[in-house]
Amino acid sequence: MSTHGRRLWSVAVSITLVFLFLAVLLLSAPTWGQASYTAQIRGVVKDQSGAVVPKATITITNDATGISETSRSDDHGLYVLTGLRPAVYTIKADAASFRPAEENNVVLQVAQQATIDFTLHPLDLITMVEVTTAAPYVRTPAGW
16 A cells, blocks of 8 residues: 555544544533433422321422423322423422412522422311201291
8 A cells, every 4th residue: 555545544544533533422412411400309298297198299390381290209208309400390299188288489490409398288177067958837826
C-alpha cells in the first residue's frame, strides 16, 4: 500500500472513530441528568388519632396539564411519588370511610425532595328519621 493510501486509510478510520464516539455520546446524553431534573414527594397518611392509614389512594395532578398519577400508601401508611417534573401540583389522599384530604399549590423544584403528610378524618354519620304515619284525625266540638 502506498503512502497516500495509508494516509487515506488512517483518515477514514479516524473519522469513523470520531463519528462513533459522537454517536455514543449523543445517544447516552438523555440519561445523564435524568434523575436530577425530577422531584420526589413522600409522606405518611394517618387518621385523626395518629394511627396510620394503610392502602390510602394518593393522587397527584399537575395543575398546568391536568395529568394525574395515582399511588397507594403501604401497610405503614407511607407513600412515595417519584419522577415528578418541576411544576405546581394538587395532591389528594383518600381512603374508605374517610373524607379526602387535599394539598393545593404544591410547587416542586428541580431535584427537590418534599414531605407532605396527610391526616384523614372519618366520614360524618348521618342519622335520618323517616315518619311513616300521620297523626290521627280528631273531630273537635267546633267542627260539628
